[in-house]
């Protein structure tokens with residue numbers, strides 16, 4: 235399989251951290267270890283050739299009953315090269331935690347709050363990690379697969 | 394004219410006429426407070442504008458302060474997070490007041506049967522007219538409005 | 553001083569709360585609270601089949617529901633490797649652009665109304681109403697259309713659509729001209745919009761902002777040009793860009809985009825090819841009429857890839873064929889509604905595609921597809937586990953990053969500027985909170 239320039243560069247530079255990579259459906263994807271996330275992201279952003287200046291999307295997927303249970307999914311876009319790459323980071327454990335990208339992209343701030351709200355994944359170094367879509371008194375994380383969709387919680391505030 | 398044993402007039406000729414007159418005056422001077430949250434707002438706009446012209450029914454002037462309004466149009470999904478706000482708005486309105494549930498989300502919750510949505514605003518505030526539809530067509534809204542007018546006309550008027 | 557605006561504030565569309573820290577009239581810090589319209593879109597998608605997600609996508613950006621529909625369909629098609637027919641592409645482009653116009657009209661009308669220009673609002677909604685009528689004639693609904701299907705669209709364009717569309721566009725153009733005359737050189741409007749709500753190009757990129765908001769800062773990024781989808785590469789259109797990144801530029805960009813959309817629709821109407829609008833059960837293009845004819849003569853073996861065994865007890869079909877619906881199969885095509893109601897083959901076919909437990913089964917994998925929504929890049933990220941329900945659907949909402957940046961944009965402006973700046977974001981709560 236022909237590797238794209240991005241994948242080649244990432245593999246070349248972070249060979250120990252890369253767990254897997256593929257270009258399924260024409261979309262370059264690398265799966266990297268949690269510890270290398272910040273470095274890889276910084277490299278993608280600052281490499282003069284790649285210039286992934288956009289953090290287009292940041293989300294998580296809950297693979298219930300699989301370890302590690304969660305997977306962070308980052309979509310980067312390079313405006314200059316008109317090229318996209320997807321970076322995935324498996325996260326697990328009882329208290330899933332991953333590095334925050336807020337120091338590189340302010341855009342990460344709200345996305346990470348959303349992921350925290352919906353999945354309960356914590357972000358190390360996030361300046362203001364609190365719920366964003368649900369109210370603060372809400373318990374649990376609704377997008378986790380073990381949260382039933384119809385489980386309502388009492389309304390709070392003036393009756 | 395009915396006079397009871399103590400000689401008091403109850404709903405006599407004069408008072409019932411007054412009732413009618415006040416009802417007539419009230420039904421044609423509806424000052425609505427649109428509590429617009431979601432997709433139904435688009436149809437609310439359509440109804441309020443030139444094509445369907447809600448002004449023909451004397452309900453053309455939205456008041457954006459609950460204190461000055463007498464009909465509360467609840468337009469769009471009400472989430473658990475927003476519910477206290479709605480109650481608050483309702484309580485600020487001065488009597489006599491009426492509530493119109495606009496769209497199926499406000500009537501029953503619609504197809505949003507989930508942890509975040511209130512299953513019909515009648516769980517939190519009393520409702521006078523339900524306008525179903527997702528979103529209701531402007532014609533339906535106008536019919537609902539006419540039903541509300543009928544209700545206003547025929548009810549006992551408190552002054 | 554702290555000022556709390558919303559959520560029950562008319563200019564906040566009922567669903568946004570801004571805690572502003574003021575110094576006199578100047579905003580020093582603004583904290584935006586969202587989530588008042590969270591309706592669990594992503595969770596709902598996980599509980600239904602792929603086809604059942606469409607009604608939910610309508611209600612994401614309800615000012616331009618068709619774009620959302622097509623975006624989701626495109627993502628699933630990508631996952632399944634389906635090529636949609638040419639005519640369908642054209643229809644999707646036409647309908648998307650009509651939606652874009654309705655969206656921009658709503659945005660400009662509403663934000664002008666918030667500044668007191670009520671007649672502009674009336675004019676804009678008048679034009680939007682014509683476009684809604686057009687949409688209704690094609691899709692059967694004004695707003696919540698669910699027009700897209702995986703591998704096609706619900707129905708072909710109706711008879712006489714072309715002429716009506718052209719006439720409507722002509723009328724819309726006149727309305728745009730009127731709006732232009734009322735607003736563009738209007739002193740009050742200009743003073744309130746110009747130089748207000750400025751964002752620099754670098755900031756916009758850092759916050760991940762796309763769409764008219766980004767283009768107003770001078771960066772020319774439009775998904776339709778950068779990553780052409782459907783068949784946008786065939787059409788000539790310009791991407792309007794601003795230079796200051798303020799409210800006024802955003803208004804100008806939106807105005808110009810509507811003209812460009814009209815231009816695209818007119819080109820598409822001129823060159824739209826004849827032919828089928830859907831793909832068949834193997835991903836081949838098939839004419840709806842042909843399918844019915846074959847069905848009437850009992851030649852359904854090629855159409856229905858799955859044999860169905862009826863048990864003597866009439867309990868229904870045997871479980872056996874469940875296995876035959878493989879993840880690799882490309883059966884996505886819904887037969888036309890008229891035929892579902894009139895012949896058994898089409899009914900069965902329909903049933904097999906929409907029922908829970910049967911349904912469309914994209915192969916295992918993931919796909920991210922972006923389309924240019926009215927507010928910017930609208931992305932759908934779908935993870936499939938090979939069953940008939942998506943494992944995860946993520947919608948990348950274009951106004952989410954803009955709202956994230958809003959707290960920063962407002963700082964330094966006056967309290968009264970919050971309203972026009974917020975109006976120019978064109979915040980659509982449905983897609984913001986999902």
Ligand code: SF4
Nearest residue numbers: 432433496497498527
């Ligand atoms: S009733 Fe339908 S259109 Fe109205 S707010 Fe609910 S989902 Fe939206």
